[in-house]
Amino acid sequence: MIDATRRLGLIGLLVAAAALAPRGAAAQAAQDCPRGTLDARFCDRDGDLVADTPTDPGQLVDPSVLVFAYTPVEDPAVYRSVWQGFMDHLAKATGKRVQFFAVQSNAAQIEAMRAGRLHVAGFNTGSNPLAVNCAGFVPFAMMASREGEFGYNMEIIVPADSPVQRIEDLKGRTIAFTAPTSNSGFKAPSALLASQFNMLAERDFKPAFSGRHDNSIIGVANKDYDAAAIANSVMARMVARNAVDPARIRSIYRSPPFPTTGYGHVYNLRPELQAKIREAFFSFPWDGSALLAEFQKSQPPQEKFIPITYKEHWAVVRDIDKAMNVSYACR
Template sequence: MKKFALTLAALAVSATTAASSLDARYQDTSGNLTADLPSASQQVDPNTLIFAYTPVEDPAVYADVWSDFLAHLSEKTGKDVRFFPVQNNAAQIEAMRAGRLHVAGFNTGSTPLAVNCAGFVPFTIMAAEDGSFGYEMEIITHPSNGIDAVEDLKGKKVAFTSQTSNSGFKAPSAILDAEFGMKPGDDFDTAFSGAHDNSIIGVAHRDYDAAAIANSVMGRMLDRGVVKQDDIKTIYTSQTFPTTAYGVAHNLSEDLQNQIRDAFFSFDWEGTKLQEEFTRNGEAQFIPITYQEHWEVIRTIDTANGVSYTCS
């Protein structure tokens, strides 16, 4: 198994183009790459807050996982809070852009699109007790497929999740091209499964020869017994990437945004369903982050892939 530490030099690109792409409806006078809080007349203070978690796995499972936190969020804000079960990244981004989504966790790869096209302002991620955070992209195969190295993927069928996913598409595309000179269509066939769990199950059932996935998702699935370790073989592990970004719609009132931030940072994980689920990844708290700093490597990967944060 090869582990590759992705560097800016390895990709030989700059993130400048991807960095300065806020939609015309937003302003960034501070230079922090996220939308400014608008004037008081344009701020909103809804009676009901809508929360959505990234559609990585079964939304019904995560409505229950997040229930303790959402009760805490309701207490801190004095608002009713509802869980919105989104089915894909595009729907989640569109919901925030249209003003129907107020608080959300966007997956790593879709966070830049949410920031630039929907006015998403991320401020926290999950971390371990020691403050460490993140996950790795792994390329996995079934042990009986005869694939022992990345080079063995030539002529095979490789599953990605969706084009907005960092570990499910953008990072492996950049790495396979930059480090191995391999391109989809030319060197291997591709399929899009729609989600990490679909890709992982597909490899375990030998529907795909290999797949690029987030190992945080795979770890939870292995722990729950959804797939067996004997059916999974890792041939590549990336550097560590930031995980799901949590934040708010930029136009919520300043007081409400502060209350929401306080809800994340004051949440006691002990004995909660959130702890039960995410301790599988070693996560135990919410810590502060900034999009400008912590998503720099993701913007660089996007630039390497020619991704443009244009909004339709």
């Protein structure tokens, strides 16, 4: 994976950082402890790069309702029903009522967890570092195939009948990105364009931000954009449910693979509740579920949850962020 990062180029251009303000009781006094790049509210005594569970019982939370959110990649209404079976399983495993939170942006999802309004979530690949460092997110699971294969590719797509045949042909044209926190939707393609093709936003092409991968994909199919940087796992699912006609889209670039959405919980839940949430993910019965029907459309298919660590599996994403001078500071 490190080789993939090198191919994308280690260059300090195009800073992507979110300004997230702490609110109310969520802002705690800084402790005298090791924390690395974590916000001052958190500690990392074991060096795993994620926030430790508080040792002070008064800082632990045990909500009567668990709020769950899936990354705002596509239509939230579609994914509310897709995740319902899992949420029912999570409710049974924890003894809590589980509520779906339809977030509209990556920044809103991170801020919800930072403010204590979101407890369990799937954050997209590029948002994981900011969620970990600013919101106390603790990722522990990722979807994979039954054989344990995982990952997706960043692709740059154009309308099928576009005269554009290679990335260099995009000079002077409009390229759609999703959001500054997105790995495949902004950070990785920005590093690629700058390092390998000496193409910078505003100077060599006009950037546009669609907000979500599905918006970018449909925008290219409808010729609203000359090109777009997208996650091909999202495109595969959209094609599978006839949300977009693949004959109207053509890919001109595919990256090496990246990790997919990371699933986890906020750092300050009671340890017993954390354990039940983890068990719910790994004991979820996929066969016959709406989750399997939706996510097995990806390539490779996503058919189970596997354990992961942020320190290992997000190393390539952190390397890209470092190359782009991305800051995880919370402001």
